[in-house]
Amino acid sequence: MRTAEIKRRFLAHFEANGHAVVPSAPLPAIDDPNLLFVNAGMVQFVPYFLGQRTPPWKRATSVQKCIRTPDIDEVGKTSRHGTFFQMNGNFSFGDYFKEGAITLAWDLVTKSVDEGGFGLDPERIWATVYLDDDEAFDIWHHKIGLPKERIVRRGKADNYWSMGIPGPCGPCSEIYLDRGPEYGREGGPEVDEDRYMEFWNLVFMQNERGPGTDKENYPILGELPAKNIDTGMGLERMASILQGVDNIYEIDEIKPILNKAAELTGKQYGARSGHLASESHPDDVRLRVIADHVRTSLMLIADGVTPSNEGRGYVLRRIMRRAIRAMRLLGWQGRALPELLPVARDCMAPSYPEVVSDFERIASYAYAEEEAFLSTLRAGTTILDTAVAETKRAGGTRLTGEQAFQLHDTYGFPIDLTLEIAGEQGLSVDEEGFRRLMGEQRSRAKADAQARKTGHVDLSAYRAVLESGGPVEFTGYEETRRESRLRALLSGSGTGLSGAGVGDTVELVLDATPFYAEGGGQQPDQGIITVGGGSVEVFDVQQPIPGLIVHRGRVVEGEIRRGETGYAEIDVLRRKAISRAHTATHLVHTAMRNFLGESATQAGSLNAPGRLRFDFNTPGAVSPSVLHDIEQQVNEVLMSDLDVHAFITSLEEARKLGAMALFGEKYGDEVRVVEVGDYARELCGGTHAARSGQLGLVKIVQESSIGSGVRRVEALVGMDAFGYLAREHVLVSRLAELYRVPGDQVADRVEQTVAQLREAEKELEKLRAQLVLANVGALVAGARDVGGVSFVGVEAPEGTGGNEVRTLAQEIRGRMPADRPGVAAVTARSGGKASLIVATNPAARDRGLSAADLVKGALSGRGGGNAELAQGGGAPAGDAPSLLAAVEKAIANS
Ligand code: ATP
Ligand code: MG
Numbered sequence: 001m002r003t004a005e006i007k008r009r010f011l012a013h014f015e016a017n018g019h020a021v022v023p024s025a026p027l028p029a030i031d032d033p034n035l036l037f038v039n040a041g042m043v044q045f046v047p048y049f050l051g052q053r054t055p056p057w058k059r060a061t062s063v064q065k066c067i068r069t070p071d072i073d074e075v076g077k078t079s080r081h082g083t084f085f086q087m088n089g090n091f092s093f094g095d096y097f098k099e100g101a102i103t104l105a106w107d108l109v110t111k112s113v114d115e116g117g118f119g120l121d122p123e124r125i126w127a128t129v130y131l132d133d134d135e136a137f138d139i140w141h142h143k144i145g146l147p148k149e150r151i152v153r154r155g156k157a158d159n160y161w162s163m164g165i166p167g168p169c170g171p172c173s174e175i176y177l178d179r180g181p182e183y184g185r186e187g188g189p190e191v192d193e194d195r196y197m198e199f200w201n202l203v204f205m206q207n208e209r210g211p212g213t214d215k216e217n218y219p220i221l222g223e224l225p226a227k228n229i230d231t232g233m234g235l236e237r238m239a240s241i242l243q244g245v246d247n248i249y250e251i252d253e254i255k256p257i258l259n260k261a262a263e264l265t266g267k268q269y270g271a272r273s274g275h276l277a278s279e280s281h282p283d284d285v286r287l288r289v290i291a292d293h294v295r296t297s298l299m300l301i302a303d304g305v306t307p308s309n310e311g312r313g314y315v316l317r318r319i320m321r322r323a324i325r326a327m328r329l330l331g332w333q334g335r336a337l338p339e340l341l342p343v344a345r346d347c348m349a350p351s352y353p354e355v356v357s358d359f360e361r362i363a364s365y366a367y368a369e370e371e372a373f374l375s376t377l378r379a380g381t382t383i384l385d386t387a388v389a390e391t392k393r394a395g396g397t398r399l400t401g402e403q404a405f406q407l408h409d410t411y412g413f414p415i416d417l418t419l420e421i422a423g424e425q426g427l428s429v430d431e432e433g434f435r436r437l438m439g440e441q442r443s444r445a446k447a448d449a450q451a452r453k454t455g456h457v458d459l460s461a462y463r464a465v466l467e468s469g470g471p472v473e474f475t476g477y478e479e480t481r482r483e484s485r486l487r488a489l490l491s492g493s494g495t496g497l498s499g500a501g502v503g504d505t506v507e508l509v510l511d512a513t514p515f516y517a518e519g520g521g522q523q524p525d526q527g528i529i530t531v532g533g534g535s536v537e538v539f540d541v542q543q544p545i546p547g548l549i550v551h552r553g554r555v556v557e558g559e560i561r562r563g564e565t566g567y568a569e570i571d572v573l574r575r576k577a578i579s580r581a582h583t584a585t586h587l588v589h590t591a592m593r594n595f596l597g598e599s600a601t602q603a604g605s606l607n608a609p610g611r612l613r614f615d616f617n618t619p620g621a622v623s624p625s626v627l628h629d630i631e632q633q634v635n636e637v638l639m640s641d642l643d644v645h646a647f648i649t650s651l652e653e654a655r656k657l658g659a660m661a662l663f664g665e666k667y668g669d670e671v672r673v674v675e676v677g678d679y680a681r682e683l684c685g686g687t688h689a690a691r692s693g694q695l696g697l698v699k700i701v702q703e704s705s706i707g708s709g710v711r712r713v714e715a716l717v718g719m720d721a722f723g724y725l726a727r728e729h730v731l732v733s734r735l736a737e738l739y740r741v742p743g744d745q746v747a748d749r750v751e752q753t754v755a756q757l758r759e760a761e762k763e764l765e766k767l768r769a770q771l772v773l774a775n776v777g778a779l780v781a782g783a784r785d786v787g788g789v790s791f792v793g794v795e796a797p798e799g800t801g802g803n804e805v806r807t808l809a810q811e812i813r814g815r816m817p818a819d820r821p822g823v824a825a826v827t828a829r830s831g832g833k834a835s836l837i838v839a840t841n842p843a844a845r846d847r848g849l850s851a852a853d854l855v856k857g858a859l860s861g862r863g864g865g866n867a868e869l870a871q872g873g874g875a876p877a878g879d880a881p882s883l884l885a886a887v888e889k890a891i892a893n894s
Helices: 003-016 041-049 069-074 098-110 134-144 235-242 255-265 282-302 311-329 337-348 359-393 401-411 415-424 431-454 460-469 572-596 624-639 651-656 719-739 743-774 776-781 802-815 842-846 851-858 877-892
Strands: 059-067 084-093 125-130 151-154 160-162 167-178 196-209 220-234 481-491 499-501 505-510 527-531 534-542 550-557 559-561 565-570 602-608 611-617 644-650 670-676 680-683 698-707 710-717 784-786 789-795 822-830 833-840 869-876
Touching (some): 003 084, 084 098, 084 235, 098 196, 125 134, 134 151, 134 167, 167 220, 255 311, 311 359, 359 415, 415 431, 460 481, 481 559, 505 534, 572 602, 572 611, 572 624, 572 670, 572 680, 572 710, 644 651, 719 743, 776 802, 789 802, 802 822, 822 842, 822 851, 869 877
Parallel strands (some): 789 822
Antiparallel strands (some): 059 084, 084 220, 160 167, 196 220, 527 565, 611 710, 644 670, 784 789, 822 833
C-alpha cells in the first residue's frame, strides 16, 4: 500500500468517526519561541490543550509534517527514525477518552484492507501501558481482547507524557508490531525495539503537572477538568510494515532516492546487510542517511527555510552537508543534489504538490548551498594541508584538538574529514581534545539559550486580560475614530492599574479599536485616546498575543480610569501614508514576480509612512534595467487607477484564486484577500489605499543584498517619492547652471572635467620636476671632496614626489665629472618620514662604493637597490640631515 494511500485511509477513518480534518502546520514552529520545528501532531493544538483557546471542534485529525533533529544520529542505524517524518494523529478535546482512542486505533489497524483498514494480524500486536494505568490495561485486555502477556507495563521514562513545563500530562499507551524472529530477539518491546516496532502512541492527558526540570520527577498536581486525547502514528513506520520492507528508508517515498544514490556511487544496496538495521554495512547506512536527508532538505526548503548559520537555517545546512559529504565518502565526486533532489520531489509529489510547483525556487537554494559547501571543503582542505605540513616539519605525528576544532568552527570543516585527510598523511588527531572543545562550545550555547529563555517576557498579564474579555475587535478597516470602553490598564511592566495621571507611560486595552497593531510588516497607528478627563498620546500598538490589541502611550492631560468610556482616534495622515506604502508593497511584489519569476518570494517587508522596504529571495542582484521595468510596471498600475478591494474567503478558495501567501505563515481557515484590480492578489490583514491612483508615484531608490540569497529593495511612495525626485531635479538644475549646459549634458560635462583635472595634475608634476632639476648645475658645482670622492648631499624641497627625488639624484650623478669618483645622496621628507636615495658613478663603484651599502649603512639595514642606485625610508623626518652625514662619513671611511 502506497504511503499516500495510508495517509488517505487514516484521515477517512477518523473523518467518518466525527473528526474534523485539519491541514498540517508548516514545519517551522512559528508560534512557539522555544521550538524550532514542529515535532508532533499536537503542536498546532497546544493552545487548546492548555485551555488558552477554545477549540472549534471536539475531535480533529491531521497528518503533520515533523522534524526531529535529536533523532539525527539514529538515522539509518535503526529501522525507524527519520529526521523528517509524518505523524498521523487523532485528537479529542474533552470528548472521548481512553476507550475511544484505543478502540478507534485498533479498528483501523486490524480492519481488513478491503474494508479500508490496514489489515494487521491481531496476533502480532503488542501494547504498553503506564505502570499503574489499570484503566488502559483493562480496556486492552477485556474490551479489545489482547492477551495479558502482550500488554506490558512500563515506567515514566517510556510511558508518561508531558510537555516539560507545567500543564497537562498523563500516561500513554504505545502500540507495537512483532515483525518476527528475523528482526531480533523474542520478549516484547522491552527486549528489542527494532523487532517489536512502535508505530502508534496514544497519550491520555488526564493530569496537571507542576514545575520541574527533571524529565521524570515533577509534581502531579491533580486531575484535569476536561481530559484530552493526543495520538501519533508514524506514517513511514506504518508504510514499512504494509509495504513489507525492513525499514522506513525502503518505502515508496524514500527508496527511489536511495536507489539513485546507490546507482551514482556504484554501490549495491543491501548486498552485505541482513534485515537488521543495527547490523548493516556502513555503506548501506550512508545511503539511508543520504536518502533521508535529501528528502528532509526538500521539505524544509519547501516550507520556507533557507540555509544559514543559525536556528532553523543551520539545521537545514547541517542536514544538506551531511548528505553531500556522505555521497563523497561513497566515492561520488560530482554535484549530488542536482541528481537526487528531483528524485525526492517525485517521491513527495503525490502528497505535496507544492514541491513540484515550487521546485525551481527549492532547487536554486539547494544547489547554491552545495556549491558553497564544496568551496568550503576546498578552502578547509588547504588550511588542513598547511597544518599537516607544519606538524610534520616539527616532527609531530598528531594534529592538535585546537587545530581540528578551529577547522570545524571557522571553516565548517567536518571532523570526520579532518580525521580522514590526516590519516592519509600518516597523522592522527587529538580527538579527545577536539571533543572537549566542542563540549565547551556546546555548553556555552546552552547557557546562552537558557538566558534567552528566562529573558522571555511574561505574557500571563495579557492572557488574563484576553481571557476576561475575549478578543479585541479591530474596526480600523472601516473607521478612524470610535467610542470605546477602557477595558484594562497596565503599567509598562505588566501590572494592572485602576488609573493613571499625566506623565505616566501606560498600556491600554479597549473593547474595540480603530488602531492597527504592528503586524505583517505594517507599522502601527498612532493617535489619541481620550478617556474621561484625560488623554493619552498613543505612540505604539502591538498584539503581544493573538487577539489582544494593546495601545502604548503617555498620559498628556488629566487622569484616566479603567472602566470609563472614551474616544480612540488615529492619526489619519499617518495611516493613509502607511496604507499607500502597503498597497505599493503588493504592487512591487507582484511586479517582481512578473519579471523575476515565481521564485522571487517575499522574505520580509516594512510599510512605513511614505516608504517601504521589501525583502525577497533571489539568487543574485537584480539588474538596474529589470528594476526599471518593475518600477515602470508599478507606476502604470497606479495610472490605471485600479480599485483596491478586500474580502474574506476560505484558504482553499484563496489558493484557487492564485492569491500570494507567505511561506511559513500560518493561516486560519478564513483568510482575508486584498486585490488591486486584477493585477495583484495577496493574503493580507493590513490596511490599504482605496484605489491604486491614490499612491500617486512609486520610486525605487535602492537595491542591495542583506544576506545570502536575500535582496532588499527600498522605495518611496506618494509625496515622499515626489519630494525625492524634486530634490534630484533641483540638484541637476544647479549642476546644469554651474556647467552652463542643459541638464541632459551634465554627466558628459562632469566626465570631461574630471579628465581635464587629471591632465592638469600631470602637467603640474612635470613643472615641479623641472623646477627641482633647474638647480642641478649649482648643486654639482658645490660638490665637496670627501677623501677623493666628489659628494653632493642635498635635501629635496618639501612636497617633492618620489619619482622626482630619484630623477634628481640621477641628474646630479650624470653631471658629475666621469673621471672622478662621484656620489649623489638626496633625502626627502614626506608624511612625517624621511627617505634617502643614493646614486654612484662608475668611477665610484670602481673604488668599491656601492649605493645599496651606503643606504643600508645609513638606515640600519633598511632599503633596497643595487650598487648604482638604491633607496630606503622609514626614518623619522627629523633625521634627514643626519642621513646625509652618515653617507658622507661612510665614504670618508671607505
Ligand atoms: P521511538 O521511541 O521509536 O523514537 P517515540 O517515542 O520518540 O518513538 P513518539 O514521540 O511517541 O515516538 O511519536 C509518535 C509516533 O511517531 C511514534 O509512535 C512513531 O510511529 C513516530 N515517530 C517518532 N519519531 C519518529 C522518527 N524520528 N521517524 C519516524 N517516525 C517517528
Ligand atoms: Mg523518539
